[in-house]
Amino acid sequence: MAGIRFEHVWKRFGEVTVLKDLNIEINDGEFLVLVGPSGCGKSTALRCLAGLEEITEGNIFIGDRVVNNVPPRDRDIAMVFQSYALYPHMSVYENMAFALKLRKIAKTEIDQRVKEAAEMLGISHLLDRKPKALSGGQRQRVALGRAIVRSPSVFLMDEPLSNLDAKLRVQTRAEISKLHQRLETTFIYVTHDQTEAMTMGSRIAVMRDGILQQLDTPQNLYDTPANMFVAGFIGSPS
Numbered sequence: 064m065a066g067i068r069f070e071h072v073w074k075r076f077g078e079v080t081v082l083k084d085l086n087i088e089i090n091d092g093e094f095l096v097l098v099g100p101s102g103c104g105k106s107t108a109l110r111c112l113a114g115l116e117e118i119t120e121g122n123i124f125i126g127d128r129v130v131n132n133v134p135p136r137d138r139d140i141a142m143v144f145q146s147y148a149l150y151p152h153m154s155v156y157e158n159m160a161f162a163l164k165l166r167k168i169a170k171t172e173i174d175q176r177v178k179e180a181a182e183m184l185g186i187s188h189l190l191d192r193k194p195k196a197l198s199g200g201q202r203q204r205v206a207l208g209r210a211i212v213r214s215p216s217v218f219l220m221d222e223p224l225s226n227l228d229a230k231l232r233v234q235t236r237a238e239i240s241k242l243h244q245r246l247e248t249t250f251i252y253v254t255h256d257q258t259e260a261m262t263m264g265s266r267i268a269v270m271r272d273g274i275l276q277q278l279d280t281p282q283n284l285y286d287t288p289a290n291m292f293v294a295g296f297i298g299s300p301s
């Protein structure tokens with residue numbers, strides 16, 4: 064587990080400023096939802112935290128450590144995207160075991176971790192299958208499983224459900240919440256769907272045009288929105 068802090072973080076791509084003085088503090092073990100319209104900088108914020116993009120100004124902390132110059136592999140973060148990017152030629156088991164093999168973890172330990180994660184996700188019966196023989200929902204579970212076996216301190220999820228149909232989305236939401244309770248790890252969950260944000264987050268960070276508008280509980284966002292944008296965004300149907 065680790066808390067996260069964005070401190071006066073700016074991110075520019077050439078002339079374009081995508082993150083503007085972002086200050087966010089996420090508690091150890093918290094489930095934070097980052098929400099905002101498409102293009103407001105949510106993915107960029109996650110990519111900066113994961114070390115996939117360099118920030119232009121400011122500091123990002125994981126626990127007590129400034130990680131600005133720490134390479135992604137040393138940040139102890141797992142990221143799950145909407146596109147599952149499973150290795151097509153590998154079985155589900157091999158997909159889940161791959162990162163652990165690279166880290167030279169013993170085979171018995173790998174087997175154990177894959178078995179546990181597969182049970183948690185209800186995919187134990189699929190371990191020998193190739194990704195092409197799985198449904199979209201099953202593939203998304205494998206992608207989650209691949210992250211879980213690494214037992215990271217921080218889970219980042221970037222619109223992980225947007226390729227699923229509505230029914231499966233609702234079901235998977237509930238399972239991700241359960242997963243968070245079980246793993247007791249810090250989660251940051253990105254979505255542009257306000258319903259998803261309001262039902263999943265213990266706290267929600269609302270962004271617009273690279274600027275954090277408000278970070279609060281769903282109840283407080285609803286009762287005392289900081290501005291018209293937050294009020295409109297939270298209040299509008301998805």
Ligand code: ADP
Pocket residue numbers: 076079081099100101102103104105106107108
């Ligand atoms: P969101 O995830 O909220 O939809 P993004 O973080 O993907 O938003 O993008 C925010 C803005 O940053 C967009 O205007 C996008 O075009 C721009 N952007 C993202 N990545 C790059 C990049 N590598 N180079 C230039 N502009 C980028």
Ligand code: MG
Pocket residue numbers: 105106107221
């Ligand atoms: Mg995005």
